[in-house]
Amino acid sequence: MTDTRANPPRFSLTRRRALSAGVAGGIATLALPGILRAQPAPVKLGLIHPVTGALAFSGSQCRKGGQTAIDDINAAGGIKSMGGAKIEPIYGDAQGRAEIASGLVDQMAEAGVSGFTGCFSSTLGLAATQTAAKYNLPFSIDSGITDSLTTRGLKNVFRMFPNASSATNDGLATLEAINKAAGSPAKTVIIVHEDSDFGTGAAKLLNAKLPGIGLTVLSTIPHATPTRDFTNIALRIKAEKPDIVMMSNYQNEYVLLARTLVQQRVDLVAMYSLLGGGFNLKFAKEAPTVAEGMMDFNQWYNPRNPAALAYRKRMEDSGATFTWELLLGYFAVKFLADGWERAGSTDKDKTIAALAASTYSDHFMPYGPTKMVDGQNINAHCVALQMLGGDMKVIWPEQFADAKPVYPRPKA
Secondary structure (H helix, E strand, O other), X not given: OOOOOOOOOOEOOOHHHHHHHHHXXXXXXXXXXXXXXXXXXXXXXXXXXXXXXXXXHHHHHHHHHHHHHHHHHHHOOOEHHHOXXXXXXXXXXXXXXXXXXXXXXXXXXXXXXXXXXXXXXXXXXXXXXXXXXXXXXXEEEOOOOOHXXXXXXXXXXXXOOOOHHHHHHHHHHHHHHHHHXXXXXXXXXXXXXXXXXXXXXXXXXXXXXXXXXXXXXXXXXXXXXXXXXXXXXXXXXXXXXXXXXXXXXXXXXXXXXXXXXXHOOOOOOEEEEEOOOOOOHHHHHHOHHHHOOOEEEEOOOOOOOHHHHHHXXXXXXXXXXOOHHHHHHHHHHHHHHHHHHHXXXXXXXXXXXXXXXXXXXXXXXXXXXXXXXXXXXXXXXXXXXXXXXXXXXXXXOHHHOOOOOOOOOOOO
């Protein structure tokens, strides 16, 4: 049976368990016919994330954001156009493996889910969305940046958030402006990236576009996830003497690389990442000297919106470290639920049509209503962030900024 406790165990459904759940449900219907007839059927939502393994922190953050959205929707009356139907979460641990993510979709589809969110990693998302397409079940991407998630012609896949191309274009334009405003002290770059779809795709885009803003790429250095020691890479960077190191990797490797560069006294104008997996308040708290002055171009809220600040306070008061994954997990669920609300149904075709025509604006991200083109919200944009005084501050664009950039990076 689906466990609806606040923290249910990891989802692992077999056909036998699914059939058993159906039998148990039939007994309950016979025992309580009056009560169940008065309650609309719950809407089952599959949340697929890596909550064990190398990506566990970020995957768990996405899941927590999604859980919070479900709680908020249900507390506000559920899906009102469906008689107040509550959302019932089904959780799956992808463990950082694409074949597990795909298998979870099969199992959850058999269990009767009406849609999915996930999967934190682009690699996991590519596998899970492809499998969901077999069932024509809507899939709302939370974190997963690679363009190909929405460029494969899958009509069931939607991303409310920016893709890699838009993040790269905006992020490089911002870096160019910041560098020029400071008298162009940076002229050379080394790219360090993890070697899956996320990092490899980012590195390819950076190599193509950095020369266009006057920055020469000296080297491109891939690494595996996980990587436990960056000493050799840091020494190589130190020997090549770049002005900027640009990093595209996940939580643990991002933090370890930054620590190692500082420990090895690598002199840099900036550490500037695009969608840095470890650029978060956990990093700022645990390694304040390393984090101070680092820059990232990433997902974040609009700090001038009181609702955004209230949400952050609420999450921090609950004991959570506030990260962008919480935001993406939260609004991926809200976006999908808005599709069900406007469709008035969990009918697959009606829901997909509602999501494709979405103008969802009940959010506090730094952009306006959604406008979907082939499943991608073309109105979504990242912002430039900098660690200043132990907090993450928006430094670009000006209409959302709550601090001015400090560039070059302060010396440790």
